[in-house]
Each structure stands twice: as C-alpha cells, then as structure tokens.
Amino acid sequence: MNYCLLDIEFEHNGQQQIITPTLLQDEYDKILIDCGYPNFTGLIEQAVNKYDVTLDSITKLIVTHHDIDHVGSLAAIKWAYPHIQIIAYEMEVPYIEGNKKVIRLEQAESTFNELPEEAKSYVQQFMDTLKAVETVRVDQAVKNGEILPWCGGIEIIHTPGHVPGHISLYLPSSKTLIAGDVVVIEQGKLGIANPQFADDLDEAIRSVRRLLDYDIEQIICYHGGLFQGDVRQALQQLVQEYTT
Template identity: 40%
Template sequence: MEYKILCFPITMPFGNTENTVYPTLLWDKQNIILIDCGFIGALPILEKELQGHGLSTEQLTGLVLTHHDHDHMGAAAALKRANPNIKVYASAAEAPFISAQKKPLRLRQAEEIQKTLPPEQQDFGKAFCDMLRLVEPVGVDELFQDRDHKDWCGGCRIISTPGHTPGHISLLMDKDSIVITGDAIALEDGLPVIANPQYALNLEQAATSMEKLLALKAKAYLCYHGGICSLTD
C-alpha cells in the first residue's frame, strides 16, 4: 500500500434527529492522520469505524482540526486520552479556541443568539449553549499557516479558508487533486454550498473561501457535511 485517503461517516443522535458527518483519514506508510473527529461522545463510533479498516485509535499519528466547532473537535480530548502520542494540528488563528486559551467564538455566538430567541425556543437555545460548554479543550502541538505543506499521502497543502470561523483551514491533496473542505464547503442535494451560512462568523469571507476552493477544480471535494462531491462528471 502506497497510501489511502478515506472519507467515512459518523452518525450520532442530535435532539430528535440524527446528524452524520464525514471525517477523513490520510493513511500512508509513515502516518495515519485523522481530519476532524466528530461530536462529544463519538470516540466509540470512531473506534469501530477504524477497526473496520484494520486500525485502532492507538495507531493514529495525527489529528488535524479544521476549526473549533463541537462537531469537529468534540471527541478530540477523549481521543488524546486514548492515544497520548497523537499529534494535534490546527491553524495558529484557531488554536487558542481549541485549547481554551480564549472563549470559543461559537459559544459566544450561541449565547448572543440565545438572548434573542422567542420563549418557545429558549429551552433549545439553552441546551445548545450547555452542550458547547461541555466541549473539552485539547492542546495543539503544531500550528499551521496558509500554504504550509506536509508530506502526507503524496503531499498535502494547507489552505486558509476563513469565514465559518476566522482560522478555518482546508487541505489540498496535491497528487490526487482532492480537497478536504472542513466546513468551507458542504454538499447539499449534490451541489456545493456554504455550510450553515446562518452560523458563519463572516459570511462574505465564507463565500470567498468556497469560491477559492472551487477555483482549484479538484477531482473531488470531501465535505464534512455531505460526503464526497465530484464536479468533474
């Protein structure tokens, strides 16, 4: 095996429904890198998925967090406890929110929205804020800047894609022309869209970042919300 790039689903209950997200695994002879790790409590599901590929959490060498939202880093602290040797990567701009050096921007946003909700939505808003407060911080071992490069799976370039959050990053797999979008692009009804635009901390930047990734004309876009988007058919 030279290397594999795997996009797989994690499904968990969310209120009265279910929410499915798609982390990505970069697996070569030297590295096994997970891109985002799911919700609070997702570690057992993640472990089961890895076992299906003949892997364990203890074999992971790295965890890249595209940003600090709960559905991307919710299981990060638990994963770090299960595998203390795993190296955590994030952008320099996002790291303070991941490590709790600064109050998470998403929690600040939720608390402000909570103040404006009508009475019938107050309970949901409070529950959402409470859930965000339960996200455990995790230390970041290596800070990324725009255009940083790693040798993972034939070459991986870090792309700054702010908007959803200020320090959001995506990854371009150079050799295979694959973009791992994080929340810079979501897949809805087979089309690329801005992920949850109502929650983008800077919607104009989010639109620019999506256009930036689509301009790469990659063979595939691995979207955390929606799965694999191919625009070359």
C-alpha cells in the first residue's frame, strides 16, 4: 500500500489556498479520502492524474466529515462514477444524505440576527452555498474502532469536536494518520482547525489527546499537508496549549 498527497491549489474569497485530500492504493483498490469544494471534480482529476490514476479507477471514497470543503464534490463524483463506494462515519450519514441540517448552517443561522449589517450579505451567501450542496447516499457507514480491510488496513478513529461525527484514519502499516480536520498545520506547528468554529472545542482537544494512544510517525493534514518529526511531542504540546 502507498499513499499520495493530492495538494490542490485554488483561490477562495480572493485568497490562494491549498487542501490536501489523500489517495490510498494497493493492487486491488484506489481509495480517495475527501474531495474538496463543489465543482472540484476537475481539480481532483488533475491531482490523481499526477500519480497515473484516473477518477474512473477510484473504487472507494471515504469522507472524514460533512463540511463543504470535504464533501462539496461528493455527489458530482458519485454521479459521474456510480461504481465508487461512498463511506462515512455513522453519525455523519444524515448530514451527507440530507436528512439533517449541516452544522455550519445551524451555526450561521443561530448567530445571523446578531451580526453587524455589513457582515450579513457575506454570511447569507455562505448559507446559500451550504444549502446548495447536493446530497448523496452513503454506501457504507462505519463505526469507531472498525478496521477496514483495504490498503493494509484502515482503522476508523472517532475524533469529535470539530463536528460531532468527525473521523480520522490510522494506517498501521505505515504508522500514518490521515487527520481530516482534527489537527492542521499552521506555521510549521500542529493546531486546532478553526477553533472559533469548533462544535465543541473541549471535545476537539480530547480527540487530539486520544491520538497519543497510536504509534504515529507522520500526519497528513487536510489543511497543511504532511507533518513529520516528533509527532508525539507535537500532539502533547498542542494539548498543553489548550489545557494550561
């Protein structure tokens, strides 16, 4: 099994940004982890092409959570390539399938009336964008601690806080953690993803602490790319920042 980082550069709200979905592959499967904003199918295709892979050859797509920058192109990819199995944590299924209002929309709606007038048009546009994300049926719901048998084994770690159903993926064969948004890299250090928007910041810190139970040599962050070095010390330092 090997993993490939799919660094995707784009402009968002007038700023250059990068996200890093992950591609896992072995002789049987090619598995995509997360898939960017709406209309990112072409960018995902270009990114996997760099590794001599086509979207048509992807067998499975695992979603770490339902935020728009992780699932925005999920329905479009499934529509274009219906053979791809969509896999998500059991708590996330109602959001992805459209049976529950997404958390970022709930957050925006709950604070909208208190916003200054000059901010309301931007937030309204954000809410409209969230409402327009196409829903899609999940083919397989997974549980905490479940080990998926592909690509040398993929352990599901429930890492709530950013949103309640957030998961990270542990690859024991390479001692690699695919973090999703449980941690990000900022100025070379591990940090909490948008702590001001975390559904439960205390829970997010507990999730980081939970990662110390794993033998991790590198972390793939959706925002920040690959983190190597003394991972354990970096995780401990992050926990201390928020608990001292």
